[in-house]
Amino acid sequence: MLLLTNIGQLVQTMAGIPARRRDLRAIECLKNAALFISGNKIIGMGEADMVMPHPIIKDAESRTMIIDCGGRVVIPGLVDAHTHPVFAEPRLVDFEKRIKGANYEEIAKAGGGIRSSIAKVRAADEQALVKSTRDVLDRMLEHGTTTVECKSGYGLSWESERKSLRAIREAAKGWPGTVSATFLGAHVVPKEFEKKRKDYVALLCQQMIPAVAKEKLAQFVDVFIEKGAFSTDEAIRIFEAAATHDLKIRAHVGQLSPAELRPLMRFQPASLDHVDHVTGADVKMLAKSGTVAVLVPGANYFLGGKSYPDARRLIDAGVAVALATDYNPGTSPMLNMQMAMSLACTQMRMSPAEAVVASTLNAAYSLGLNRAKGSIEPPKEADLAIFDCDDYREIPYWFGSNRCWMTIAKGKIAWQRDNKS
Numbered sequence: 001m002l003l004l005t006n007i008g009q010l011v012q013t014m015a016g017i018p019a020r021r022r023d024l025r026a027i028e029c030l031k032n033a034a035l036f037i038s039g040n041k042i043i044g045m046g047e048a049d050m051v052m053p054h055p056i057i058k059d060a061e062s063r064t065m066i067i068d069c070g071g072r073v074v075i076p077g078l079v080d081a082h083t084h085p086v087f088a089e090p091r092l093v094d095f096e097k098r099i100k101g102a103n104y105e106e107i108a109k110a111g112g113g114i115r116s117s118i119a120k121v122r123a124a125d126e127q128a129l130v131k132s133t134r135d136v137l138d139r140m141l142e143h144g145t146t147t148v149e150c151k152s153g154y155g156l157s158w159e160s161e162r163k164s165l166r167a168i169r170e171a172a173k174g175w176p177g178t179v180s181a182t183f184l185g186a187h188v189v190p191k192e193f194e195k196k197r198k199d200y201v202a203l204l205c206q207q208m209i210p211a212v213a214k215e216k217l218a219q220f221v222d223v224f225i226e227k228g229a230f231s232t233d234e235a236i237r238i239f240e241a242a243a244t245h246d247l248k249i250r251a252h253v254g255q256l257s258p259a260e261l262r263p264l265m266r267f268q269p270a271s272l273d274h275v276d277h278v279t280g281a282d283v284k285m286l287a288k289s290g291t292v293a294v295l296v297p298g299a300n301y302f303l304g305g306k307s308y309p310d311a312r313r314l315i316d317a318g319v320a321v322a323l324a325t326d327y328n329p330g331t332s333p334m335l336n337m338q339m340a341m342s343l344a345c346t347q348m349r350m351s352p353a354e355a356v357v358a359s360t361l362n363a364a365y366s367l368g369l370n371r372a373k374g375s376i377e378p379p380k381e382a383d384l385a386i387f388d389c390d391d392y393r394e395i396p397y398w399f400g401s402n403r404c405w406m407t408i409a410k411g412k413i414a415w416q417r418d419n420k421s
């Protein structure tokens with residue numbers, strides 16, 4: 001048993017699921033709070049003055065580990081709903097080219113971009129990928145992230161995609177948090193299929209997706225729908241194969257150029273991610289759907305663009321919005337959800353409360369995990385991030401530094417800062 005006392009602010013979401021419009025900023029801060037955890041579950045919470053003298057607490061005291069939070073802020077463990085952690089090297093050449101003015105397409109044409117990560121992943125030993133993925137997950141935990149969606153997508157052959165998904169599964173074993181895996185074989189068309197894209201789509205649909213399902217390597221199938229990657233028609237074929245094999249859908253869409261969302265909606269995608277370019281009609285349609293728009297402002301920041309996804313337009317129309325890091329070696333080498341929240345506030349005009357709910361409850365919903373995660377309420381799993389702040393609004397305010405003091409995952413201390421004072 002675990003008892004958290006002396007919580008300065010316990011941040012509770014008050015929203016419907018998924019949270020839309022006003023619900024997205026409907027949070028309540030319980031002051032001077034205590035929170036009781038039994039096993040991996042949240043049992044109850046309340047004002048410390050009320051909770052502490054309760055006979056159940058008194059009775060359990062000898063069997064209970066007490067954590068004095070020192071007046072700090074407790075929020076639900078952060079949920080990162082979009083990451084690409086399985087790669088072998090950073091892309092520093094692309095980084096410098098972009099600084100000198102090359103754009104995404106020019107970098108890809110010069111042999112950089114996604115394809116430049118492929119050779120390294122194909123050559124990598126599975127254990128090396130397990131280790132690098134686990135290192136990333138561990139560092140995410142240090143930043144308060146307890147649930148992570150991890151995509152494959154830098155292998156693009158069955159052997160290397162399987163290796164990547166197995167690396168995600170192995171890295172997740174024994175990791176204190178929760179991992180959800182996504183098959184992104186449709187990231188780009190690999191070079192050897194450049195002149196026969198149809199054959200690659202057929203390989204995805206007829207061999208890779210059935211094998212992913214058979215080996216239970218992923219819960220989701222993702223497609224990068226973009227010029228230079230996959231067309232909407234190709235995505236539809238891939239999603240049909242995914243649906244046949246009971247795999248759920250997410251997609252990268254409208255990041256660099258406009259894309260039509262309507263043809264995708266019959267697959268009831270769990271999420272459509274990026275959505276920088278989206279029409280008014282599609283915004284209305286999204287607002288009526290259960291699909292979450294996962295916004296990844298780290299990519300806009302790192303690509304040096306002037307514009308960000310129009311979060312206000314989406315939220316005000318009633319779209320369920322979540323935030324994620326899009327952690328990847330090319331366009332968003334950022335694993336800190338606090339920074340994603342800060343960018344959401346300063347660049348997309350989301351309020352700190354909206355950033356919190358988008359990074360917890362709605363992100364968990366997009367992964368189908370909202371029954372167990374995303375808010376602090378019994379009997380959900382005790383995934384918590386404790387921040388060295390007096391007020392939750394400081395989390396996006398102190399940008400560029402890590403304010404996380406302790407991370408609790410499934411009821412256990414998963415990480416804590418060495419200096420606990």
Ligand SMILES: [Zn+2]
Pocket residue numbers: 082084252326328
């Ligand atoms: Zn991505």
